Amino acid sequence: MRTVSSKRYLMCRPTYFDVTYSINPWMDPNRPTSADACLSQWKELHDTLAGLGHDVQVVEPRPGLPDMIFAANGAIVVDGKVLVARFRYEQRVDEAAAYLEWFGRGDWSEVRQAAYVNEGEGDFLYVGGEILAGTGFRSDLRAHDEVREFFGRPVVSLNLIDPRFYHLDTALAVLGDRDIMYYPAAFSRDSQAALAERFPDAILADEADAAVFGLNAVSDGRNVVLSRRATGLAAKLKERGYFPVGADLTEPLKAGGSVKCCTLELRG
DSSP states (O other), rough: OOOOOOEEEEEOOOOOOOOOSSSSSSSSSSSSSHEEEEEEHHHHHHHHHTTTTTTTEEEEOTTGGGGOGGGGEEEETTTTEEEEESSSSSTTTTTHHHHHHHHTTTTOOOEEEOSOOOOGGGGGEETEEEEEEEEESSOOOHHHHHHOOOOOTTTTEBBOTTTSOSSGGGEEEEETTTHHHHHHHHOOOHHHHHHHHOOOOOEEEHHHHHHHTTTTEEESSSEEEEEEOHHHHHHHHHHHHOOOEOOOOOOHHTTTTTTTTEEEEOOO
């Protein structure tokens, strides 16, 4: 029986959700979106996480920042220290101020903004005492050294090569202390080898489940909240003793995000 770990999460209500620009392959401003549908799906995710016993806090959205729903991109939080994001694209740059203000009101040991382009938990995932760090499309490789120095934790650099999986959290999910699932083809050969060496028992996703953002998931050690369209991945999780919890985030996916993108973990 797998053990549940109580988590703290930060989310952002999608009050201003829309797709008015394109900064990843999923975004098409000509495709209709619904703020009401997005809010309904976001609320279902919020209530699911709260219903599983987790503490879910909310940062207030700001007008003109439709991607603030993707709270995971706002910062990295480990050991009570907070490194706030520095976004690559000008359309998202102003989100950082909202997160600096929110964390500035909390009881954190240190809060500052990254010096190099760093898109938070979108590209930096904590597992087993180390940080897996993505690069290739968004976060600057120099940010990996900055994260290593700031948190005093080992950092493993991973190179993403498929533009559909532009953030690490779209191609890899942390399930437990030393347990992950990922889509190998999203990574360079060297990165695939590094992952296989570190996580020989990882769950490997196929393209169909990766393409519906099944890997953009949140786990508490037992319950894994993921896209309900990722049926093959859900079956693999059950075989490993996890309990998959399906979520419908088809509306946020129009902007290139799903469960994990909407959820920033607050550690320490």
